[in-house]
Amino acid sequence: xxxxxxxxxxxxxxxxxxxxxxPGLWDVPMAVGGDPEARHGIVLTANYIxxxxxxxxxxxxxxxxxxxxxxxxxxxxxxxxxKFSRMIRRIYSxxxxxxxxxxxxxxxxxxxxxxxxxxxxxxxxxxxxxRIRCEIGITVSIGVSWNKIYAKLGSDYKKPDAVTEFSxxxxxxxxxxxxxxxxxxxxRATSRKLYSLGITTVGELAAADPGMLRSIFGKxxxxxxxxxxxLDETPVSPENTRAPIKSIGNSTTTxxxxxxxxxxxxxxxxxxESVASRCRDNGFIGQVVEISVRDCELxxxxxxKKLGTPTNISEEIHAAAMxxxxxxxxxxxxxxxxxxxxxxxxxxxxPYQLDLFHDEAxxxxxxxxxxxxxxxxxxxxxxxxxxxxxxxxxxxxxxxAKADDHMVxxxxxxxxxxxxxxxxxxxxxxx
Amino acid sequence: xxxxxxxxEREEAHPFTLYEKMPEVTEGNEYKVYVDVIAAFKEGQLLPxxxxxxxxxxxxxxxxxSIRRMASRKAGGCGICYICSIRNQEVHLFYEENGLWFxxxx
Numbered sequence: 001x002x003x004x005x006x007x008x009x010x011x012x013x014x015x016x017x018x019x020x021x022x023p024g025l026w027d028v029p030m031a032v033g034g035d036p037e038a039r040h041g042i043v044l045t046a047n048y049i050x051x052x053x054x055x056x057x058x059x060x061x062x063x064x065x066x067x068x069x070x071x072x073x074x075x076x077x078x079x080x081x082x083k084f085s086r087m088i089r090r091i092y093s094x095x096x097x098x099x100x101x102x103x104x105x106x107x108x109x110x111x112x113x114x115x116x117x118x119x120x121x122x123x124x125x126x127x128x129x130x131r132i133r134c135e136i137g138i139t140v141s142i143g144v145s146w147n148k149i150y151a152k153l154g155s156d157y158k159k160p161d162a163v164t165e166f167s168x169x170x171x172x173x174x175x176x177x178x179x180x181x182x183x184x185x186x187x188r189a190t191s192r193k194l195y196s197l198g199i200t201t202v203g204e205l206a207a208a209d210p211g212m213l214r215s216i217f218g219k220x221x222x223x224x225x226x227x228x229x230x231l232d233e234t235p236v237s238p239e240n241t242r243a244p245i246k247s248i249g250n251s252t253t254t255x256x257x258x259x260x261x262x263x264x265x266x267x268x269x270x271x272x273e274s275v276a277s278r279c280r281d282n283g284f285i286g287q288v289v290e291i292s293v294r295d296c297e298l299x300x301x302x303x304x305k306k307l308g309t310p311t312n313i314s315e316e317i318h319a320a321a322m323x324x325x326x327x328x329x330x331x332x333x334x335x336x337x338x339x340x341x342x343x344x345x346x347x348x349x350x351p352y353q354l355d356l357f358h359d360e361a362x363x364x365x366x367x368x369x370x371x372x373x374x375x376x377x378x379x380x381x382x383x384x385x386x387x388x389x390x391x392x393x394x395x396x397x398x399x400x401a402k403a404d405d406h407m408v409x410x411x412x413x414x415x416x417x418x419x420x421x422x423x424x425x426x427x428x429x430x431x
Numbered sequence: 432x433x434x435x436x437x438x439x440e441r442e443e444a445h446p447f448t449l450y451e452k453m454p455e456v457t458e459g460n461e462y463k464v465y466v467d468v469i470a471a472f473k474e475g476q477l478l479p480x481x482x483x484x485x486x487x488x489x490x491x492x493x494x495x496x497s498i499r500r501m502a503s504r505k506a507g508g509c510g511i512c513y514i515c516s517i518r519n520q521e522v523h524l525f526y527e528e529n530g531l532w533f534x535x536x537x
Contacts, residue, residue, distance in 0.1 A: 023460060023507040087509075137502025137509045 002168070004121040005236060006109040007143045007151035008128065010088070011160035013105035014045040016138040017084050018074045029053055030072040033061050044076055048160065087136055095124060098236040106155075108148050110236035125163040133161065145171070147232040153178055153202070171230060176203025183227055185220065193217070202228050219418070226420050234419045248284065250274045251339020255395055257296050258335040266389050266396055268321045269314075271340040273387075276314035277374055279342060285310040285350065286342035289320040295333040303328045308355045310346055313366045317342060461536065463506035468524070468532040479513055479524055482532070490517050492524075501525070506535040 010016065014032040019025045029050035031043045043064050046055040054067040064071055085104040092099045095118065098110035111124050118124050121144040132140050139161035143154020146168070153175060154164040166175055180202055181191040193216065199205050205213075205228035213221030226232050250271045258264050268291075279286060290304035303324050311317065321340045329335075346352075354360055376385045390397035467483040476498075483489045494516040502509035503525065510527040523535045 020502060020504065020509065021507045023462070023504060026504075133502075135500040135502060135509065137504060 001112075002146035003110060003112045004115055004124075005145055005148055005151045006111060006121060006125050006128070007145075007148065007155045008092070008107050008109065008125075008140050009142070009152075009155040009159075010105040010132075011139045011141060012045050012047050012051075013084075013138070014076060014081055015047040017081055018077075019047060020137045021080075022074070025072060025074070028072055029055070029068050029070060030074060031055055031064055032076050033064070033073045034076065046071075084136060084138070088132060088140075091128065091131055091135065095128065098238055100237045106152075108151065108236045122163060122165045125165075129161065129163055145230070147230055148234055148236065149184060149227045149232045150175060150230050152184060153182060156182060166230075172203070175230070176201060176206070178202045180205050180228075183224065185224065185227070190217070190220075190224075206230075223418065223420050232420045247288075247290075247341055247343035247345065248275055248278050248282070248286070249290070249339060249341030250278075251292060251337060251341075253337040254335075258338070258396075262389075262392060263396060264325060264335065264338065265322065266393060267338055268325065268340060269318055269387055269389060270397065271338070272318035272321055273314040273373075275340050275342055276312050276317050276370060277377075279312035279345075280348070280371065280374060283348050284345040285312045285348045285352070286345045287311075288343040289317055289324065290341040290343060291321050291324045291328070292339040292341070293325065293329055293335055294337045296336045297333055298336070299333075301328055304341075304343070306344070309358065310344070310350070310352050311363075312348060312370075313363065314370055315366050316363075460507055463503075463508060464534045464536055466524075466532055466534050468526075477511075477526065479515065479526075479532070482517075482524065482534070484534075492517055493519075496521070503535050506533060508533060 015030060018032055019030065025047075027049070029047065031046040031050050033043045034041050041061045043055060043057055043059045043061065045057060046064070050064070050068055050071055053071075055064045055071065059067070061073060064073075081104055085101075089099060089101065089107065092107060092109055095114050096109050096111045100108045102108065111118070111121060114124065115121065118127070125142040125144050129140055129142055132138065141155045141157075141159045141162045141164070143151040143157065144163065144165040145151040145154055150166045150171065154166050157164040157174070157178075164174075178201060180186055180194050180199055181188075183202060183205070186194070194200070194205065197208070197216070199208055205224060208225065210222055210225040213225050215221070217224065252267070252271065254263075254267055258267060287307050287310040288304055289307060290302060292300060292302035294300045305320065305324060307316070307320055317340065373385055386397070464485055466485070468479050469481045470477055470479045472478075478495060479492050481489055481491045492513075492515045496514045496516060498511065498513055500510070501512035503512070503523065506525070508525060508527060510525040513524045513526070515522045515524050525533050525535070527533065
């Protein structure tokens with residue numbers, strides 16, 4: 001039997017949440033964009049009125065104002081969007097345990113097992129759409145199909161507040177004319193190549209010979225063919241499962257340019273603490289520390305190094321990051337953004353070689369101190385306990401480095417490996 | 432990554448206010464009235480008993496007609512909506528789940 005998969009996409013998610021909370025913005029062009037003073041000056045989401053006038057996600061605020069002079073900008077409130085995202089997921093979870101979020105505002109739902117109780121896919125989708133509109137106050141568009149890719153195309157097909165079903169009967173008629181660039185994994189470069197092959201729509205891609213696609217794009221070519229033909233078998237992952245983490249990193253554009261060693265020290269402490277604490281939360285130790293530095297003219301440089309012993313202690317990560325910084329940066333210009341990342345992760349129960357010249361007892365004490373800080377922050381909030389250096393510049397240290405925001409960006413579709421089933425096609429197409 | 436903490440200034444004004452007890456919109460909205468509520472947990476369910484209107488008078492909730500999650504586009508917000516009858520008037524009382532209650536003004 002075919003699976004029943006829904007893809008739900010909140011229309012202009014950030015803008016919708018803001019419009020709900022500020023009813024004065026319902027019928028004016030508005031955009032959620034970074035606070036120019038905190039220097040994140042781009043449009044994150046615009047509402048439909050602004051979009052119709054040419055405002056696009058990713059535009060600088062001044063560009064958006066050029067396109068649409070009477071636009072209202074609202075600073076983003078990530079915590080609120082995360083709260084709304086959770087409330088929406090709570091509704092999804094009443095229908096199925098197979099919910100795979102794709103960023104804050106999108107999710108796939110596998111409702112195959114609920115069809116007997118709740119009615120067919122379309123009915124469930126209509127019910128979800130209605131409930132989210134009434135209970136949460138924002139609109140979603142939902143695509144219904146038997147695979148994740150078509151479901152996603154469906155949710156893009158008609159917006160806002162709509163349900164589109166691609167069944168086996170109507171799919172060729174409806175899916176075929178969709179431009180090929182709307183497919184997942186067809187970005188600007190791939191669509192240009194496809195255009196040069198005379199492939200402009202999903203239908204043409206589906207009709208193309210998989211073997212030919214493979215010879216041009218490699219394995220991705222087969223995958224695209226599978227996507228276009230609706231043969232994708234990638235399962236919807238169950239709730240609350242995380243893909244294996246390869247590295248943990250955190251970077252930030254600071255509220256003002258960093259000009260002295262001490263500024264860098266402070267921000268690196270913030271970032272190292274956040275990275276180390278996330279390592280501990282997830283039960284990891286890592287052995288490779290990497291930093292990236294971007295100066296005020298947006299030149300990027302970075303370097304990594306391998307530590308003697310794997311660690312999740314913030315003090316050690318900071319020391320490594322600081323020494324890397326000394327190696328890599330010559331202070332030609334002030335710094336705009338900086339990041340710390342730890343890689344080569346192992347479980348923290350993993351045995352490792354001790355260093356003869358390091359005081360292991362002291363390391364254990366450092367770790368205990370870090371754990372105590374974690375505990376205090378969990379109970380009383382992030383700002384309840386801080387390093388003394390944070391008081392040297394309260395403005396810089398107001399950055400909350402360990403926010404929930406690592407869940408904002410969608411994970412890669414192939415993060416858990418290629419489960420599309422494109423190997424079968426490979427066998428078919430082999431001579 | 433790294434989100435600038437916009438709550439910081441407000442937190443300094445009330446040092447003991449909990450982070451989750453922040454109203455979601457602070458600027459004026461004539462249809463949204465935050466009210467103080469006396470509520471009780473009965474059999475595991477949160478039920479409002481009385482509310483204090485902005486003029487300082489307090490009103491008993493005579494009857495709760497329905498409880499459901501709802502969004503209010505008029506007032507701007509969402510939460511658990513208690514449709515109450517207070518002195519024969521229907522009142523929509525919302526619990527925002529952050530410690531705050533509001534009423535939509537007619």
